[in-house]
Amino acid sequence: MSDAPRRYLIVGPSWVGDMVMAQSLFITLKKIYPDCVIDVVAPEWSLPILERMPQVNQGIALAIGHGEFSLLARIKKGLSLRKRGYTHSIVLPRSWKSALVPFLSGAKVRTGYRGEMRYGLLNDMRHLDKNILKQTVQRYVAHAYEDALNGAPEIPFPGLEINRNNRDRLIEELSLDVSRPVIAMMPGAEYGSAKQWPENYYKELAVLLVGKGYQVWVIGSEKEKALGQIIVDGSGQYAVNLCGRTELVDAVDLLSCAEQVVTNDSGLMHVAAAVGVELNVIYGSSTPEYTPPLTPDDKMNIFYSGLLCSPCFKRECPLGHTDCLVGINPENIYSSIIS
Numbered sequence: 001m002s003d004a005p006r007r008y009l010i011v012g013p014s015w016v017g018d019m020v021m022a023q024s025l026f027i028t029l030k031k032i033y034p035d036c037v038i039d040v041v042a043p044e045w046s047l048p049i050l051e052r053m054p055q056v057n058q059g060i061a062l063a064i065g066h067g068e069f070s071l072l073a074r075i076k077k078g079l080s081l082r083k084r085g086y087t088h089s090i091v092l093p094r095s096w097k098s099a100l101v102p103f104l105s106g107a108k109v110r111t112g113y114r115g116e117m118r119y120g121l122l123n124d125m126r127h128l129d130k131n132i133l134k135q136t137v138q139r140y141v142a143h144a145y146e147d148a149l150n151g152a153p154e155i156p157f158p159g160l161e162i163n164r165n166n167r168d169r170l171i172e173e174l175s176l177d178v179s180r181p182v183i184a185m186m187p188g189a190e191y192g193s194a195k196q197w198p199e200n201y202y203k204e205l206a207v208l209l210v211g212k213g214y215q216v217w218v219i220g221s222e223k224e225k226a227l228g229q230i231i232v233d234g235s236g237q238y239a240v241n242l243c244g245r246t247e248l249v250d251a252v253d254l255l256s257c258a259e260q261v262v263t264n265d266s267g268l269m270h271v272a273a274a275v276g277v278e279l280n281v282i283y284g285s286s287t288p289e290y291t292p293p294l295t296p297d298d299k300m301n302i303f304y305s306g307l308l309c310s311p312c313f314k315r316e317c318p319l320g321h322t323d324c325l326v327g328i329n330p331e332n333i334y335s336s337i338i339s
Helices: 016-032 044-050 071-080 097-105 136-144 164-173 199-211 222-232 248-255 267-275 330-338
Strands: 007-011 037-042 058-061 088-091 109-113 124-126 182-186 215-218 239-241 260-264 278-283 300-304
Touching (some): 007 016, 016 044, 016 267, 097 109, 109 136, 164 248, 182 199, 199 215, 199 330, 222 239
Parallel strands (some): 007 088, 182 260, 278 300
């Protein structure tokens, strides 16, 4: 029997939050097999995030857009990895196409859940019992174990490394004032508007916080730039719109400056949890039972209406009112922050 370390090729997910949650799998693999080597096939945007995960040896870019098939690109990528000698592969997405690269790479054991006729591509096919593995992160971590689990696995919390030099650079280049305590706001939700707390609520909260002596940094992508501007306009000089002015990985370093964050259930929520900052998380169409912040209980405050129609997991409110979000008052979150 060979004593050589296991070499894992892991096909990562395509969403920001899911990629952060995947770190719990990487941590578990390193706990079980301390000398294993973990490479992750992932969208190019996620490579800087993977570099902040000490468990990952290398991120391997698959330059394919979310939902694209791109058969030729997958074939080329898989064949280019054959010389690396992967002993194991774990495929986190459940699509047929996502299993192509590990198969063509020659990985000996290829693990994943049953889905989309992946027989042959995977040779360690797992049955997903959603009654046992209720959370996305539990489903990821369960792949680390060779034997079937009788219950949900223990979940280690993700932890992204902070680059202090980059943080200092950002503070200088963006002319940020860190003399006041910082509350970061992440008002976006890539999934859809049914996850987004109303912009006027964010604005109302920003006004209250600035008046209390805080400064507010609104963080998001270029898509949230206009939304961020609505929030900061009229909120005072200590409300700053950073949306579209930074890269995703920069958010890791900027969030380390924050005393607390206010966020929807979004990818940046999971990033903030992995940074270790205290969270105020607003849930709409989703639920904290399915995608909870992966952080200690004393580091999170959950705001969830739990209406009869919740959770619907829809991108847009099917009833047209988003009462699950509208019913969460800015004063309640303000009280939580200053208490």
